[in-house]
Amino acid sequence: MTTKEANSSIISNTSMIDGAYYYAAKHSGVNENELMMLYFLYDGNEHSQHSLSQELMMPKTTVNTVVKALKGRGLVTAEGKGKVKNLRLTPEGHDHAKSILAPIHDAEDRAMRRALDRYGEGFIEAYAYLAQELRSELLALAKS
Numbered sequence: 001m002t003t004k005e006a007n008s009s010i011i012s013n014t015s016m017i018d019g020a021y022y023y024a025a026k027h028s029g030v031n032e033n034e035l036m037m038l039y040f041l042y043d044g045n046e047h048s049q050h051s052l053s054q055e056l057m058m059p060k061t062t063v064n065t066v067v068k069a070l071k072g073r074g075l076v077t078a079e080g081k082g083k084v085k086n087l088r089l090t091p092e093g094h095d096h097a098k099s100i101l102a103p104i105h106d107a108e109d110r111a112m113r114r115a116l117d118r119y120g121e122g123f124i125e126a127y128a129y130l131a132q133e134l135r136s137e138l139l140a141l142a143k144s
Helices: 003-028 032-041 049-056 060-072 091-119 122-143
Strands: 076-079 086-089
Touching: 003 032, 003 091, 032 049, 032 060, 032 086, 032 091, 049 060, 060 076, 086 091, 091 122
Parallel strands: none
Antiparallel strands: 076 086
16 A cells, blocks of 8 residues: 555545544534534543644634633633633533533444454554644644
8 A cells, every 4th residue: 555545545534533523413412613622621621722722623713612602501611810711511511511422432432442352552552643743744734
């Protein structure tokens, strides 16, 4: 397989995964951006809007729009001094996120178990390495 063919396969399969999350979000009554925000906030840690923008590779304006909507519905609080505010799910937000994410996590667990059984843990390491390398190369390209 050439690198061009490998890259084409990665792009195609990444699009398939993105599409699966799009349909999961739609089925759950939220949009993709809200799903991803809830996914990250559900870990129980505090996240700033800036860190979410970085982690999700989502424009700051999009993060701000989603945060405002979640805050307006009482699902997220923003605490802190100055410009940096730490975001956290409210108890209602936690329950909302759990109701959306529980079936998604179950589906992810089933799929991941099958992939790990077939390819081993090296699969995750290789995927993470590729993601980091692609991010580095494409961000460098964007800066040139």
